[in-house]
Amino acid sequence: MKNVKKGLMDSLQSLPIFGLQHQGIPPGGAMDTFSLQLANALVGNDLYDKVLEMHFPAGVYEFESSTLLAICGADFSACLDGVPVPMNQPIKVPKGAVLSCKKPVSGMRVYVATRELKDEQVSRTKIMPWSMGPENEPDKEPIRILCGREWDHIKACSQQTLLSKDFAISATSNRMGYQLVQAPLKMVSTGAMLSSAVTAGTIQLLPSGQLVVLMAAHQTTGGYPRVAHVISADLPRLAQMGPGESLRFTLTDPMTAEYEWIFQQNYLQQVRNVCALKLSQHRFDHH
Numbered sequence: 001m002k003n004v005k006k007g008l009m010d011s012l013q014s015l016p017i018f019g020l021q022h023q024g025i026p027p028g029g030a031m032d033t034f035s036l037q038l039a040n041a042l043v044g045n046d047l048y049d050k051v052l053e054m055h056f057p058a059g060v061y062e063f064e065s066s067t068l069l070a071i072c073g074a075d076f077s078a079c080l081d082g083v084p085v086p087m088n089q090p091i092k093v094p095k096g097a098v099l100s101c102k103k104p105v106s107g108m109r110v111y112v113a114t115r116e117l118k119d120e121q122v123s124r125t126k127i128m129p130w131s132m133g134p135e136n137e138p139d140k141e142p143i144r145i146l147c148g149r150e151w152d153h154i155k156a157c158s159q160q161t162l163l164s165k166d167f168a169i170s171a172t173s174n175r176m177g178y179q180l181v182q183a184p185l186k187m188v189s190t191g192a193m194l195s196s197a198v199t200a201g202t203i204q205l206l207p208s209g210q211l212v213v214l215m216a217a218h219q220t221t222g223g224y225p226r227v228a229h230v231i232s233a234d235l236p237r238l239a240q241m242g243p244g245e246s247l248r249f250t251l252t253d254p255m256t257a258e259y260e261w262i263f264q265q266n267y268l269q270q271v272r273n274v275c276a277l278k279l280s281q282h283r284f285d286h287h
Contacts, residue, residue, distance in 0.1 A: 001062065001063055005060035007060075008056065009055040010052060012051070013030035013050060014030065014048050015029050015036065017029065026218055026220050028216060028217060030111065031236075032239040033236055035111045039111045042089070042275055043275075043279075044068070051113040053109055056103075056104040058076055064095060065118075066122035068117055069090070069091050069112060070091065074107025076103070076104050077104075080099055081097055089132075091125065091128065092120075092125065094125065097125060108242040132274065142250035144230070144252040144257070145230055145231065146254060146257055148228045149226050151227050153225050154185055154186065155185075158186045165182055167249070168181040168245070169242060169247070174217075177212045183209075185209050198219065200214055200235060201229050203230065204225065205224055215235075216239075231256075231260060232261045234260075
């Protein structure tokens, strides 16, 4: 794809790459890893292939060859040559077609996976007759968390606040972390602590009493209390929320967190298997 008009924060992202945190290099990757994997599955890409992550206003892109694409994540009213196209569905596009996004409907980040069709010349846009993935409806369920290493360092009344009150996402939030706004939480003690390892989903308590949820571009260590952790299965949902939106937290247990993660990954593997079969059948039918 050739960029015709730059977007606000367009970037190529993959799944997080672990193993270099001891050198101070975070895993990084897409904010919404579920949508990234879904988009790659729909076009038959490999698991770690990069996709285009866009915020709104999104960039405008022209295809330089016949391409299979899928659009997942946020609904930005995507269009090809000005004509609306569906999400969560593979689409064949001809050389010269232009992808644009008209207006944000829901979500914060859209993911566009592409695969060049080297053995096929597409003459017009063609939507494949199958779709995968969730309906793009806002999910208002609480974000599930686990108690962090320093959970007991905050007062019982503040623990209750964390689990019963709405938190607003601050306008200063970004790929490094979501700053949350609520009445300041209070510590049992305010002694200094050594910097410790953190990861995506770690919820830290700042000296101001406010919370910050570390996201994809987080640092590898932090010196603030790690009061809780967002479970991995809910991080993609959190990543699709933006400044001004409110959220709630609810406690869960490690067994449930692991089950939800495995369930999500099994679903994505099923999607990969089904899409690979359908794409193979389509190529056979085409020839």
